[in-house]
Amino acid sequence: MIDLQQRVDQAVSVLTEAVHDYAPVAFANSLGAEDMVLTDIIDRYQIDIEMFSLDTGRLPQETYDLMQIVRERYKIMLRIFFPNVKQVEEYVAEHGVNGFYQSVDLRKACCYIRKVEPLRRALQGKRGWATGIRREQASTRANLEVSAYDMDNRMQKINPLLEWSSTEVWEYLKRYDVPYNKLHDKFYPSIGCAPCSRAVTPGEDIRSGRWWWETPETKECGLHTDKVIRLK
Secondary structure (H helix, E strand, C coil), rough: CCHHHHHHHHHHHHHHHHHHHCCEEEEEEECHHHHHHHHHHHCCCCCCCCCEECCCCCCCHHHHHHHHHHHHHCCEEEEEEEHHHHHHHHHHHHHCCHHHHHCCHHHHHHHHHHHHHHHHHHHCCCCCCEECCCCHHEEEECCCCCCECCCCCCCEECCCCCCCCHHHHHHHHHHCCCCCHHHHHHCCCCCCCHHHEEHHHCCCCCCCCCCCCCCCHHCCCCCCCEECCCCC
């Protein structure tokens, strides 16, 4: 059985190798539990990776609170990217402020405006991007690799925590007293925009609180697709 330190060592190795092969590398920090593990690892081991987060304009207050804590606690700067105001205004004018509840297409269109387009701006000039996604989080992530070429963003995508379990994530957070989103204490295992996230009950899938009105096969925002090429 792999112990926590082995998991950490593997993640550090993946990240340092990515910096060596694909610099400059940026870390897309959504401020979830996994991303706070990566934040702490990158800071603790002084890995030369930039860090940014996407402020969709619809985040819970608890997420904004954590943004401030990250700014005050860690040496690496957390850059914030916002959606294009004109695109948001046009979407709301045509579909309403909560139009994303009406269909999967409208929800994905909202995600594109508030997440995907800002992500692409955040990644400009980079050759690699790191994420905190894990394989067990969703069926849509079953085929992801630890390191693979991202065809959508035309760069290498690195997922150093891909094989971590939820237990390992929380063991790390507790062992190193890492700050985390307080909504996790209210049974929110996955946190995105406030109107698209809810608490789950014991036994429910960990992604069941995200876009709960949709089927599991559609539960991605467009940031993480399977359009990747594994490089030997």
